[in-house]
Amino acid sequence: MGEPLVSLTGLTKWFEIGGGMFRRPLHVRAVDDVSLVIQRGETLALVGESGSGKTTLGRTILRLLEPTDGEIQFAGKIVTHLKDKDLKWLRRKAQMIPQDPYSSLNPTYPVNKALEEPLVIHGLGNRQERWERILTALDSVHLTPPEFFAHKYPHMLSGGQRQRVVVARAMILDPEFIVADEPVSMLDASVKVSILRILKEIQENLGVGFLHITHDLATAHHFAERIGIMYAGKLVEMGPHESLLTEPLHPYTQALIEAIPDPDPENRFRERPALPGEPPSLVNPPAGCRFHPRCPIAREGLCDVEEPLLRELRPGHFVACHLAE
């Protein structure tokens, strides 16, 4: 495997809140010391509860946010603290697919204008070439015939169709990396899968690397090569999807898997094991392992004192738990 597409080392993003004239600001430790790599043409799914820092991580990698600490490398180049004007090439190589198809398209732009804008910004092609690229992009997300959709306004499209347009817009600059932030969570069950398939096709056919943010482990299982589990701003486990699901090493991952039902009429006869409590505050996270207050196997004097580091316990399968082996 050659040089990784994206490589994060100790990436940290804290938000400052509530600072005032006489008050010291507090810090939300939304992403804390995360290291990972994403290869070209692979999908890494990032799974975690609401507020665990998934979106923040994705936005920081795309340099929509300024990292607090750590390093981001993109295709071998360090982009950690580049200024806006030096980021233009990254803006072309790395794209984002946001969660809400209803707000991720400008309602006043017809589809062709929405798709043309990135090309115009990067000065790519003349009118005719841009038009052709738009049609190709629409075709690649199965909005056929593309001419039919090119002149539609977002409000004339269903949620699934909009999300396809958003995917087409992300694809139009031929990016190498895409952060898809819950790309199907707002869509109907019946159309979800079709969007996920399109993303898979793009990944496989065009060799695009994906960071697929989701809170749905089942989706991650079917559409990603590797899965990373986030808990309270920390990456607690990461590994190939089968290995992570069949042999979860972190107690949080284990609990998460337990909590997810499959469609089965037997479910109703028993209660499902679930962790008590809630994820901790990111302003004042627990000492030691951030999971220890909810952990069923936490060991006093260890888990609440010492922060567990990410260790590779199986080939390519990392976990941050003192007791995992």
Place this chain on the structure above:
Amino acid sequence: MAILELEHLNFHYRTLRGAVRAVDDISFEVEKGHTLAIVGESGCGKTSTAAAILRLLPKNVARYDGIVRLDGKNVMELSDEEFRKTVRWQGISMVFQGAMNALNPTARVGKQVAEPLQIHFDAEKEEAMARASESLRSVGLPEYVERSYPHELSGGMKQRVVIAMALILRPGLVILDEPTSALDVMTQTNIINLLKRLKKEEELSYIFITHDLALASELADEVGIMYAGQIREIGPSEYVYPSPKHPYTKALLKSVPILRSSESPISIPGVPPDLIESPFACRFHPRCSVSFEECGWSAQEFADILERLRASGEDGGVRWGEAEVEDDLTLVLKPEDGMDPVTYRKALEEAFHEQEESTRAFKAVTKVEVRDGGVAVTLHEATTPYMIGEAHRAACLLLRKGGEKDG
């Protein structure tokens, strides 16, 4: 015995574009102590069904009729005042979609939970508060929650508060409208466990509204599958999950990514329908992979399909000509570049036949004849599907006795 029976319930909204048939001739029953899960995609009319049962009507009602029997008594005959006094909240209560975010931010939780008691029973404040605190305890909330404001609580706790509100008058039936969809998996599981416990301990009946088939199986004794304002399949979970009857249910079950299986989910083609101009006869037919000539194809729909095939260049051997719709079942195709109509007719007929598996509308073609320099295509007349079966029933024409086509 059934605690709730619906018969031919209709509830349509009036809008500028036309009537939204959100609840279209729905019939089902809920057994005492059982849970009926109503599963369907966004906008198919789940919340509207709940609103129709509880008679929570907006101003723009176009139609509201049918029979709603609670404990054997038709409550549709009650006046609004009687309904409010005797049915709403005491007979049937509801956990509203997104209600946890609609709690009054300026009032303490205990007071908000006690409110229904004071409204419906003019209960003394003390007594109401005592009942409220009891209700809050029963959903597993610690005592201090009573005195808290909503913003001081986590999402899971707020959802429990909302459930406590629904339970305070001890109704026999609780409608749960997406009670966990805004919550994280772990919190969701805790809430579902709570609902399971309450169901067992209090002998509650639920109507559980969700779009998630997996989640539905956590509570459902019976499942109803809703599509475009209609119940299309209903029956005991034990039957519906392992052997669904309706093609939509089958497709929906296959589209769910399953954690403990490596079988890939398969998407359903097409887009969810519009409730104002829904497809004719079987509303699922444009997306159905086993649809056939009777399912409801109209000439306009047929013409649109040809138009799209034409635009995408998939002409499959013939050039699809411009289509002109004559009536509901007839359209005329004009051959392009001066092609002889007789040859054209033959080419069309062959193309329709060859491609009928991929473009199922072609199955509906009954007659292809030359007329006025063009080719007239006549479609098969449609039959509206009706519920077939006893305990487990579904509305698909393929379920008719001896009516099996295409397997």
Place this chain on the structure above:
Amino acid sequence: MAAPPALGIVATLKDAFRTVPGIVGGGMLVALLAMVVIVPIYAPFDVVSTWGDVSAWVDNPRLAGPEWSDIFVPGTLPRTITIQPEDFRKTKVVSETFGITTIVLRSTFDFSADYFPGELTFRLFTTFKDITPLVSVQLERPDGETVELLRTTPENQAPTANSYPFSQTITVPETLRNIRAWATSNFNATDVAFPKPEVTLFAEGGEDMLDPHRARLMRGEYGIRVIAVAFDSEDNIDGRFLVFGRVFGLAGTDHLRRDLLTGILWGAPVALAFGTVAALIVILTQTVFGAISGWYGGRTDEAVQRASDFFLIIPILPILILISIFYRPSIWAILFVVVAFSLVGGTSKVIRSIVLQVKQEQYVESATSYGASKIRILFKHIFPRVMPYTFALIALAVPAYIFLEASLAFLGLGDPVLPTWGSLLGTAYNNNAMFNGFWWWIALPSAGIIFATVAFALLGYSFDKVLNPRLREQ
């Protein structure tokens, strides 16, 4: 607050003009605009130089109500009857004896209204060589009586008129003296303190004919005769006799005899121009500042917000009053001051909050992620979203500025030259129109203000209906 609706300007306008208030308001606005366009075309009129020129209006009755006031009273109110020089010339008789030229002008008119006329005025145009001619003006009544109104030696040479407003008893005391003498001697009339020539002359002969409150009107054919004794054969006279009515035109007249319809019609473009231009400039600048403030945030935001607070507490009306007292500024100078003191303010705050919401929408962040610069996003994505609101705010602001101009004009501090609805009201107020029952003087300019205000308010409301999802329900 719900997210801003997903509509462009065109769609918003289309939807707005489909609502009932949109249709009504739009119709009213179209009517106003049509009036603004049609009036100068069909009634060209140099309003700027004429409105303030008293001599331009002398042939109109003073403080006459609109002609349609008839509907409020039994019978008909008198219209103005004018006997023009041409009418007199038709019967002109000139005779010369011993170097003395006698000129006789005579004309008749039918007086059939049900009320006494408003005023009587005679205008004499004389051409003479050395010696002023001697002129006698007489009124012939239907009962055969003839009253000499005036015997005079006119001083002005034509074309300057010698004007004899008989009803103004201080200017022409002789007339009243003649009338008194005639009435008391011929009809035994009882004298009163303040008789009115236009009453007594048109009253049935009798005891009460000098008492304006009790005299009874005599309808019929009246005549006016002018006899001049001139001393040169070239001398000539012409006359114009005005029996002023008590109603005039569609909107009546003011104390300077000016046609209020002209004032109201010409006030419309002034009000509309001032209202729309002020609203446009103010709301657009505030929109720009508000959008910049919301979009860039940080120090820029802070600065704009503080400035808005500052401008918001500046009392603009008192400032304008102060300035007006010292400078009597033109309407455009007032406009400039209004704009200068409203560069930022309430609207920039509203727009800022809308921008803050739009900023949250993911397409804005997407645009950043595919490389759009901040300024590009501001112009291409943010502005198009706030423009519909800006439209609504403009529509709603126009009435406010129409009112502002009217208030200034009312206080006498508006444009010194142009008639505007506000200045019409102001003069009406200063002339105690309310107490004297000159209702038209108040009601009609007010109606103009209300009409324009309501038109814009309805439009603004229709925008609101489209833009505000809560109102949009259904």
